[in-house]
Structure formats: structure tokens, C-alpha cells
Amino acid sequence: MQSEEAIGVFDSGVGGLSVLAHIRDCLPHERLFYVADSAFMPYGCKSNQLVEERCLSVAAFFAEKKCKAMVVACNTATAAAVHHLRAMYDIPVIGMEPALKPAVGFSRAGVVGILATSGTVGSEKFRRLKDRYALDATLIVQPCPGLVEQIEKGDLDSEMTRSMLGSFLQPLMLQGVDTLVLGCTHYPFVAPLIREIVGETIAIVDTGDAIAREVERQLQLNNLLRSPLRLTDDRSALVKFGTTGDIDQVEPLMSQLWGKDTSPKQLLF
Numbered sequence: 001m002q003s004e005e006a007i008g009v010f011d012s013g014v015g016g017l018s019v020l021a022h023i024r025d026c027l028p029h030e031r032l033f034y035v036a037d038s039a040f041m042p043y044g045c046k047s048n049q050l051v052e053e054r055c056l057s058v059a060a061f062f063a064e065k066k067c068k069a070m071v072v073a074c075n076t077a078t079a080a081a082v083h084h085l086r087a088m089y090d091i092p093v094i095g096m097e098p099a100l101k102p103a104v105g106f107s108r109a110g111v112v113g114i115l116a117t118s119g120t121v122g123s124e125k126f127r128r129l130k131d132r133y134a135l136d137a138t139l140i141v142q143p144c145p146g147l148v149e150q151i152e153k154g155d156l157d158s159e160m161t162r163s164m165l166g167s168f169l170q171p172l173m174l175q176g177v178d179t180l181v182l183g184c185t186h187y188p189f190v191a192p193l194i195r196e197i198v199g200e201t202i203a204i205v206d207t208g209d210a211i212a213r214e215v216e217r218q219l220q221l222n223n224l225l226r227s228p229l230r231l232t233d234d235r236s237a238l239v240k241f242g243t244t245g246d247i248d249q250v251e252p253l254m255s256q257l258w259g260k261d262t263s264p265k266q267l268l269f
């Protein structure tokens with residue numbers, strides 16, 4: 001039965017775990033397979049063609065595993081390749097983009113800051129998204145080179161990460177931003193530090209929860225929901241992990257961010 005199959009979720013590294021957690025909370029009875037393409041991390045400073053190739057490789061792996069849906073838990077990869085994946089696969093493919101729509105609706109000052117990778121902000125998809133909301137608010141885009149690498153090192157609140165974030169956030173604060181979009185799935189892991197720097201008056205918008213609800217909607221629409229938990233289900237066994245990177249390096253951080261042992265499988269593609 002197709003609804004018994006897993007949902008494949010991937011990112012360049014551990015960032016997509018911030019989305020996976022929302023999917024697990026929203027759909028606790030679904031099988032999930034998370035792939036961190038850590039051997040090719042970060043995507044944000046790579047060419048469009050390379051990111052596209054990596055997305056196709058991960059998607060081919062999910063297809064081989066007979067996944068019933070795929071989630072591109074990465075803004076950069078979505079911008080580069082989601083249209084190809086949708087054209088190639090006959091299953092729901094859910095991508096993500098910086099949450100400009102809710103942020104513009106939420107901002108009272110009408111000044112919204114967007115933190116994202118260079119790959120996302122340089123993409124055609126993002127240009128179109130920005131154009132759509134540019135009349136409704138002042139949108140200030142801040143690429144964050146180096147931040148994903150800090151997070152992948154596990155430096156979630158080191159002095160280096162703090163000063164890097166300070167240099168990205170100060171200009172936005174000076175321009176009167178009252179709403180901040182986390183346009184990369186890695187950034188929720190430094191949200192507490194961002195909160196410390198910007199204070200309580202700026203709203204921080206993340207897309208993880210909205211994506212989880214979209215996954216649920218797509219599964220419902222396609223009649224692919226797995227039936228609710230059975231007594232035989234071991235909840236932690238429903239979520240599996242893999243990485244193209246070095247297991248010894250990836251595993252500690254993956255397990256730390258997930259909050260329990262992840263024992264990722266070594267993936268070679």
C-alpha cells in the first residue's frame with residue numbers, strides 16, 4: 001500500500017531538521033526519511049547547476065526507496081530545482097520559499113527583513129516572489145554568507161556566530177525592520193541568538209510549520225495519509241536518517257539537533 005511508504009525530506013545538511021521536526025509533530029504516524037547531503041554542503045554558494053544535480057541525485061534515491069512524497073526542506077534547493085523534480089516525479093513534491101506573504105501581512109511598520117543564502121536571494125524564483133510583495137512593504141534582503149557553515153559546525157551561540165549575526169542584523173534594525181523572515185532552514189537553530197540580538201519587539205517568521213501543514217494537505221489530497229499509530233509502531237523507528245557526508249562528523253550534530261540518537265546511514269551518491 002503506497003500510504004505505508006516514507007516521505008523523503010532533504011536539505012544540504014542538518015538545516016532541514018528544523019522542518020522535519022514540524023512534519024513529525026504534525027504527522028506523527030508517518031514514516032520519514034531524512035537525507036542530509038552534507039558532502040555537498042553548503043548549497044548557498046554553489047552554482048545553480050550543481051545544486052540542481054544534487055537535488056536530482058537525492059530525488060532518485062527517494063524514488064528508489066519508493067517514497068510517496070518528497071519535501072525539499074531547503075530554500076536554496078527549491079529555488080534551483082523544485083520545478084524539475086515536479087516535472088520528473090508523479091508524487092507530491094513540496095518545496096519552500098521565504099515566508100514573505102505572512103511577514104508582509106504581519107508587519108505593522110511595513111518594513112520586513114529577509115535573511116537567506118546568496119543562492120536563494122540571487123535566484124529568479126526569489127526575484128519574482130519579492131516583486132509580488134514589493135508594493136505592500138519595504139523588503140530588505142540580507143544574504144548571510146558563512147552562517148550555514150557556523151551552524152553545521154555546531155557553533156550555535158559562539159562569539160563568532162554572534163558577531164556574524166550582529167553584522168547581518170544591525171543594518172536591518174537601523175532601517176526599522178519589525179518583522180524578520182528566516183529564509184533558510186538552518187537559521188531556526190540560531191533563532192534564540194537572533195532573538196537576543198534583535199530584542200522582543202521584532203517578530204521572527206519561520207516556514208517550518210506551514211510546510212508541515214502543506215505536506216499534510218498534499219497527502220490528504222492524494223489519498224496518501226498513513227493510518228494513525230498502531231500499538232506495534234515504535235515511534236522513533238518511524239524516522240530514519242542518512243547522509244552523504246562523513247558519518248563521524250555528521251552524527252553528533254544531527255543527534256544533538258534532533259534531540260535523540262539518529263544513527264544516520266552512509267549514503268553514496
Ligand code: DGL
Nearest residue numbers: 012042043044075076185
Ligand atoms: N538550508 C538551506 C536553505 O534553506 C541551504 C543552506 C546551504 O546549504 O547553503 O536555504
